[in-house]
Amino acid sequence: xxxxxxxxxxxxxxxxxxxxxxxxxxxxxxxxxxxxxxxxxxxxxxxxxxxxxxxxxxxxxxxxxxxxxxxxxxxxxxxxxxxxxxxxxxxxxxxxxxxxxxxxxxxxxxxxxxxxxxxxxxxxxxxxxxxxxxxxxxxxxxxxxxxxxxxxxxxxxxxxxxxxxxxxxxxxxxxxxxxxxxxxxxxxxxxxxxxxxxxxxxxxxxxxxxxxxxxxxx
Numbered sequence: 001x002x003x004x005x006x007x008x009x010x011x012x013x014x015x016x017x018x019x020x021x022x023x024x025x026x027x028x029x030x031x032x033x034x035x036x037x038x039x040x041x042x043x044x045x046x047x048x049x050x051x052x053x054x055x056x057x058x059x060x061x062x063x064x065x066x067x068x069x070x071x072x073x074x075x076x077x078x079x080x081x082x083x084x085x086x087x088x089x090x091x092x093x094x095x096x097x098x099x100x101x102x103x104x105x106x107x108x109x110x111x112x113x114x115x116x117x118x119x120x121x122x123x124x125x126x127x128x129x130x131x132x133x134x135x136x137x138x139x140x141x142x143x144x145x146x147x148x149x150x151x152x153x154x155x156x157x158x159x160x161x162x163x164x165x166x167x168x169x170x171x172x173x174x175x176x177x178x179x180x181x182x183x184x185x186x187x188x189x190x191x192x193x194x195x196x197x198x199x200x201x202x203x204x205x206x207x208x209x210x211x212x213x214x215x216x217x218x
Contacts, residue, residue, distance in 0.1 A: 002026040003189055004067045004105075006052060006096045007074025008045060009036040012111060012156075015182035016073065017045035023186070030063065030074075052092035053084075060099035069107035069189045070100045072136075082128040089129060093136035101145040107195075108146040109188050111181070112137050114154045114173060114200055137198065147195035149188050153181045154202040166204025167211040174202030187212040 003020055005013050008029020020027045021044025028046040031037065037047035048063050052074060064070055072093050076084035093110060100108050116133035140148050154174045161179025184201055187208055188194050193216035206214065 001068040001189070002028070002066060003069045003071060004028045004030065004048075004064050005045070005071045005073055006030045006092065007072070008040055008047065009033075010073050010075060011158075012178050012181050012185070013071075013073040014039065014043050015178055016071065016185050017043040019182055019186045020189070021045060028063070028067075030060075052095055053087045055095070057095060057098050057102055060095060061102040064099050064103035064105050067103070067105045069109065070096065070105050071185060071189060072096050072108070072110040073185075075111075076129075082125055085125070085128045085132040090132035090136045094139050097140045097143055097146065097148075101143060106145070106147045107189065107192055108140065108148045109185060110137065110140050110148065110150050111185070112150050112152045112198075114152050116152060141198070147192055149194045149196075150198040151181075151185065151188065152198065152200045154200070156181065162203065163208055164203065164205055165208055165211050166202050166206065167199055167215055169197070169199065169215075171200040171202045171204075176202050180208065183208045184212065191216050193217045 007013050008031045017027050028048050029040045030048045030050050032051050034049050040047040076088040113133045115130050118134035118138050120130040137150050154176045157175050157177050159177040161177045
């Protein structure tokens, strides 16, 4: 498969690139800064320098053409202000989804957040973030031209992955290592029967492949 990842230098994306390249997939990661390219190459991915905050749909679609799947794993990051929650967490996700439609890439996985909700109230930075992620999810779920899956991890940690997760429509809150999020994403990309599902993810007791198979087709 050829898989294009938005936010290719993110902590989850780099882990995902290693996993996909390691199993023989062709991986491209979209990054904003050329100096990040070597990190992607070391992970086995082809770096594509493109700023999703200023690129056009056609420019992004051009990078997506010929791909079998697209993964949106970009984020403004914890140090960013409210404005970039809107331009990255929401607008860049919408742009990437529209570009996937234009490029004819049906399989689309978006990394969201536990608690994402377009109706979320509040003016704090995290409130704005949850609202932006919720609005992005709602937009993607409205696109009939995509076989989308929305993944909402719980509290992200840098602990070593265990390969044991809980993946359901509603899990309740809990932590999840970024290693395990990447492992689940790799499995989801490969499991189109999870299309149309919004899934929450925390650490649990099911091996990743079993967890994904158990929700597939529901």
